Amino acid sequence: MTDMRSPRRKAPPSQDQASPDKAPPRRRNPVETRRALLDASIAEFAENGLAGARVDAIARRAGVNKQLVYHYYGSKDELFTASLEEVYRHIRTQERELELHALEPVAAMERLVGFSFDYLAEHPEFITLLNDENRMRSAHLKDSRELVDMHSPLVEVIATILERGVQQGVFNERFGPVNLYISIASLSYFFFSNNSTLSAIFNRDMSTPAEVARRRQHVIDLVLHALCSNYQPTG
Incomplete structure (x- = not known):
């Protein structure tokens, strides 16, 4: 005789037995x-x-x-502003970790110039974002109070290094902190932002480790010789 009993129904899986394919999305x-x-x-x-x-x-x-x-x-523009703030925030954070106040003025300036050069070598995205912002005439930077405030501590650090160097008789008094900062930044920035055209103009690859190292030392020497007439590298 045919068994007319209803087929046994499977109990629904408990949470512990839930199928991995239907796991709840992670928040x-x-x-x-x-x-x-x-x-x-x-x-x-x-x-x-x-x-x-x-x-x-x-x-x-x-x-x-x-x-x-x-x-x-x-919006995309607000995200671009946030991106600019972030790349600047990162370099300012790295600068604070240099602990320049603990070094003698010449060594402190060498470290700052070397760091500024190395940072651009290691972070090409910083250069490309700034190039784009310059093409837009700083439309996003002008609206960011945070970006303006980020530069003040660095200028104060440079001013303190200069002041200590003048007091110790190792630096002259010809340079203010803002102009010195611009010079340090531009000497390295131009080399990396224009590396391709410089390579074509001078018919040699300016991106090789040897060329980068040569330029790095040149920038350090140029800044320190401008600050002190009897400069001797500390490294």
């Missing part, structure tokens, strides 16, 4: 999301500039939904 930490978006946007803007960068591409790089970009940053 993103807002701090992690912002960090991922900043990293992704810096990379995207460095490669394509503000005009060529795409919000979809930034979201894809960050591994988030496109709507989260607008949720956290409002």
Whole structure:
């Protein structure tokens, strides 16, 4: 005789037995999301500039939904401003860790100039973002109070080094901290921002380790010889 009993039904899986294919999505930490978006946007803007960068591409790089970009940053322009603030924040943080106050004036200035050169060598994205912002006549920098405030501590550090050097008789009094900062930055910046054209003009690869090391020492020597007539490297 045919068994008319209803087939036994399987009990629903408990939470501990839930299929891995249907695991609940992990909730993103807002701090992690912002960090991922900043990293992704810096990379995207460095490669394509503000005009060529795409919000979809930034979201894809960050591994988030496109709507989260607008949720956290409002617009592509606001994200570009945040990216500029972030690259400046990073270099200022690194500068504070140099502990220049603990060094004698000549050694402190050597370390600062060498660091400024090395940072640009290691962070080409800093140069490309700044080049893009300069083409836009600092439209984003002008609206960022944070970026303006970031430079004040560095100028104060340079002023203190200069003052100590003058008091000790190793530096002359011809240079103010702002102009000295501009000179230090530009001597290194031009070499990296124009490396390709310099290589073509002088018919040699200016990006080789030997050329980079030669330029680095030249920049240090140039700044320190301008500050003190009897400069002798401390390293």
